[in-house]
Amino acid sequence: MRVLFPLGILLLLTIWFNPASNAHAATSAEIPTEGGTWTNPTITIVITPVSNMPWFKASYTYDVNYAIARWAKSIIVYTDAYGSYYLRKLSFVTCVSGVNDTLCGTPDIRVQFIQSFGSESAGLGLTSVRIQQNSGIFAAPTTTTLATYDPTNTTQLTDTDMINIASHEFGHALGLNHATVSVTGDGTFELMFLSYGQAVGNPRNSLESPSTLDMYALANIYDWVSNPSGFSGTGHSATIYSLPPGIAYASEYPYAEQIQSLQNSINQMRLEILIVAVVAGLLLAVALALGILMARKKHVQAQTESWQIVVPPAPAEVFSFLLLR
Ligand SMILES: [Zn+2]
Structure with missing residues (x-):
């Protein structure tokens, strides 16, 4: 609260002084x-x-x-x-x-x-x-x-x-x-x-x-x-x-031109929103693709490991046993 109070005063001063500086610019x-x-x-x-x-x-x-x-x-x-x-x-x-x-x-x-x-x-x-x-x-x-x-x-x-x-x-x-x-x-x-x-x-x-x-x-x-x-x-x-x-x-721009310039800025905003949406969509697709790839890699690794475990012991011993007989 002690910090907020001076901040509040500063904000009020800014609000008070801004119109004054604008008025000065105008005159x-x-x-x-x-x-x-x-x-x-x-x-x-x-x-x-x-x-x-x-x-x-x-x-x-x-x-x-x-x-x-x-x-x-x-x-x-x-x-x-x-x-x-x-x-x-x-x-x-x-x-x-x-x-x-x-x-x-x-x-x-x-x-x-x-x-x-x-x-x-x-x-x-x-x-x-x-x-x-x-x-x-x-x-x-x-x-x-x-x-x-x-x-x-x-x-x-x-x-x-x-x-x-x-x-x-x-x-x-x-x-x-x-x-x-x-x-x-x-x-x-x-x-x-x-x-x-x-x-x-x-x-x-x-x-x-x-x-x-x-x-x-x-x-x-x-x-x-x-x-x-x-x-x-x-x-x-x-x-x-x-x-x-x-x-x-x-x-003092004619009204028709003011409307046109507003329309232009709305169109610009729409275009920017569209670009952001496309980029976000692309990023999401890339993240999804990466996720799928990572998951597949892990799955293949797990399969390899279990196969290695199942491998029977080297047949050499059996062979030597047979020779000894
Ligand atoms: Zn002139």
Whole structure:
């Protein structure tokens, strides 16, 4: 009991101190904004694909569209957990140049592609925003340029890479600058960190999602959306945000992806259980076979010994007796 008591105190201290250290990790991450906002909750984007170029894949157009759609899905996940429901009023209308760009009119954001930014740059994407003087309002168009090859122009982006880079650039187009940390509190990549945390072209790369920190800053940039009369006056000037204590620092993956990743871990667990069962079965079979072999060996030995005992005495004596007669 005397040993258990200090142990109990130690355990309690560990429990008390853990949330404190987590909260500290959460507050150390910061994200500045660019000091601009769009003044219409419907934000329009025109993607201009490249035709007849070997460095361009048609799927990249879909990837950019998908990246923008995932932002809306992450907003649903964030607002379900932490409020700021007005963020759901933001809608992103994506058009493809030469297909349906008339639907987007004069777009807020234009997305174009280049083969590579070149070895002078470390970049994979570039977004240029213009802010109307002293107004905190974006002037259209914001232009986003996406590379399809790494800066050395040797490795082509996978579709996952393109979705990740386009998501990051769209974060800029919405008004976010770069987050100060590369990994969130749940161990996933911070989408808005300056550099891409994964190796371009690796087929095992994972999708990245905006973090709660990115969403928290976004909720501040677009707080005017909660006003029924819409935007008026000026937007917020560039501000540095960090998460308040009540919000855990994590990536906000769309629900469908969360379910898929749970399903994957269940399948992984099932596979591991199956492997353990097969190995245990094999070990049992080997043990049984060894047992049978040992038992047989003993049986043969016992038979040999009893046969030796039964052997009659050497016939030599009988023979000599006969000769003596
Ligand atoms: Zn960036």
